[in-house]
Amino acid sequence: MSKSEKELLKKAGPILCDAVNDEKSGKVSRALLRYKNGIELIAEAMRTMPLESADRRKIMANFTDYVRKVADLEYLNKTETTVEQRKIAANSTGHSYARIFGKCCDDRLRMVHVQDAYISAHHQLVNFVRFCELVVPLSVNLLVITLRTGEEARKNQAEFEELSKSLAKRGVMFNVEFSTTIHDREIIFDNGWVVKSGRGLDYFKASDGKYVLGANDMDQRPCHETIINILKRKT
Structure with missing residues (x-):
């Protein structure tokens, strides 16, 4: 994993933690925004990784969980x-x-x-x-x-x-x-x-x-x- 990819993932971490806390507090709109910001950073990191790399597969599992969370909130919050x-x-x-x-x-x-x-x-x-x-x-x-x-x-x-x-x-x-x-x-x-x-x-x-x-x-x-x-x- 390159230095730039690690930096993007490191930056995404606290944003996603804040999103989880916002969701627990009932601040759904703010949680959605933060989830999406975190997902965008993770996606940017994964774009430069080989499709079949072990790092990408590992990150994809967590990425999928966050995307599913956004989808669930989008369905409920409309x-x-x-x-x-x-x-x-x-x-x-x-x-x-x-x-x-x-x-x-x-x-x-x-x-x-x-x-x-x-x-x-x-x-x-x-x-x-x-x-x-x-x-x-x-x-x-x-x-x-x-x-x-x-x-x-x-x-x-x-x-x-x-x-x-x-x-x-x-x-x-x-x-x-x-x-x-x-x-x-x-x-x-x-x-x-x-x-x-x-x-x-x-x-x-x-x-x-x-x-x-x-x-x-x-x-x-x-x-x-x-x-x-x-x-x-x-x-």
Whole structure:
């Protein structure tokens, strides 16, 4: 571990301790801010470490715990106001992820928390990768993407690991956890946006073929009927 990496980790320590104390005192907003500041320092240190290094793997375990803590607090600490309700009719087009989530991505975005019980089938995994492909280039300061999904998705550990390594090459950490109890589908962006959808990311119909409009351009892919609520969180 280099000297600069050690210094970053040393600096993160007291900030994270203060975050824990703030959380215990019920100062959730301040705790969130400090957790994120500490996580940013740890992420900066890990970016310069080899992906398979023992130091990085050891740090990643603690890093994951702090990221999970932030995700839990983000889910609990939100008061939203509706900005837009998008009603998607069956077989309609023009509803790509860029149109839905593009406004939620900017240089203030550090973390994205996806909660969706159904990221298990192949097409659902592909949709999640498409979502990541949209968010990463639009959010130049993005540090972390988390996914909380159902137990059935545990069979996709190899696929999630492949995605994790790909994101790490872009400086983005990926954390996935599995649950038997989640039902709601929502995505929380830590810059204030919240998107709730009855079908989560899985609102596109299967393509009619390999060589048809909509095979690759999701704006031209027919959709299932669903309602998407785009909200702004009061902070």
